[in-house]
Amino acid sequence: METLVTKLLHLPPVASAHGTDLDNLMLYVHVLMGVLFVGWSVFFGYAIWRFRKSRSPKADHAGVRSHVSSYLEVAVAVIEAVLLVGFAVPLWARSASATNFPAEADATVVRVIGRQFNWMARYAGPDGVFGLADAKHLSGANPLGIDPDDANAKDDIVTENSEIYVPVGKPVIAHISSLDVIHSFAVRQMRITQDAIPGLSIPVWFTPTQVGVYQITCAQLCGNGHSNMRGLLRVVTQPEYDAWLRSKSKTAAEPVSYD
Numbered sequence: 336m337e338t339l340v341t342k343l344l345h346l347p348p349v350a351s352a353h354g355t356d357l358d359n360l361m362l363y364v365h366v367l368m369g370v371l372f373v374g375w376s377v378f379f380g381y382a383i384w385r386f387r388k389s390r391s392p393k394a395d396h397a398g399v400r401s402h403v404s405s406y407l408e409v410a411v412a413v414i415e416a417v418l419l420v421g422f423a424v425p426l427w428a429r430s431a432s433a434t435n436f437p438a439e440a441d442a443t444v445v446r447v448i449g450r451q452f453n454w455m456a457r458y459a460g461p462d463g464v465f466g467l468a469d470a471k472h473l474s475g476a477n478p479l480g481i482d483p484d485d486a487n488a489k490d491d492i493v494t495e496n497s498e499i500y501v502p503v504g505k506p507v508i509a510h511i512s513s514l515d516v517i518h519s520f521a522v523r524q525m526r527i528t529q530d531a532i533p534g535l536s537i538p539v540w541f542t543p544t545q546v547g548v549y550q551i552t553c554a555q556l557c558g559n560g561h562s563n564m565r566g567l568l569r570v571v572t573q574p575e576y577d578a579w580l581r582s583k584s585k586t587a588a589e590p591v592s593y594d
């Protein structure tokens with residue numbers, strides 16, 4: 336969705352619930368910085384002209400006597416505090432804080448794993464429970480080390496083609512991790528970016544509001560193939576998502592050999 340702010344700041348269209356608040360905050364910060372830049376530039380020019388040599392041949396060691404600049408400094412600090420306390424912190428608390436995550440039962444839960452140079456996604460499948468995984472099961476055919484003997488793992492769905500499906504209008508909880516080096520999972524239209532760090536699983540959440548196909552970008556230089564590390568986030572309707580899940584689970588229900 337294009338808004339006045341996305342046009343003004345040349346941002347990609349916004350397609351997530353918290354995106355507009357983030358864009359607005361960016362606009363406020365830009366406006367403040369713009370006012371400061373213009374204001375200080377004008378003052379700088381004025382000071383150069385006002386205290387030119389021909390008018391002030393002798394240095395005045397007492398300096399400025401008015402308190403206007405102090406009041407201005409205080410006003411700028413107050414505006415910055417309002418932006419921080421009134422906008423940035425509440426937005427973080429609402430949209431990113433670990434204490435404010437949606438319940439997993441009400442969300443699409445997906446594990447996103449970066450590796451040189453693509454993205455894998457893992458879903459819990461129809462049972463809603465992720466199967467066990469262990470490094471001892473790792474192989475080329477089983478890059479996530481999923482335990483073939485764990486009943487919960489049988490219906491897990493893994494996509495290795497850098498495509499992630501999620502239904503529209505429902506929170507998505509994405510647990511971001513990496514198999515090798517540090518990557519960064521970024522979807523601009525969703526206004527999310529999270530580093531993918533080997534050994535850590537870091538959750539992020541967002542609610543896609545617009546059906547569409549969005550580019551997943553690796554936002555961390557991760558090696559020679561970094562620029563090819565693009566993926567697709569496919570935001571589809573709930574029935575389309577259910578159909579996709581069923582089509583995947585069918586193959587997952589067949590006996591899987593990870594050897």
Ligand SMILES: [Cu+2]
Nearest residue numbers: 518553557564
């Ligand atoms: Cu990468």
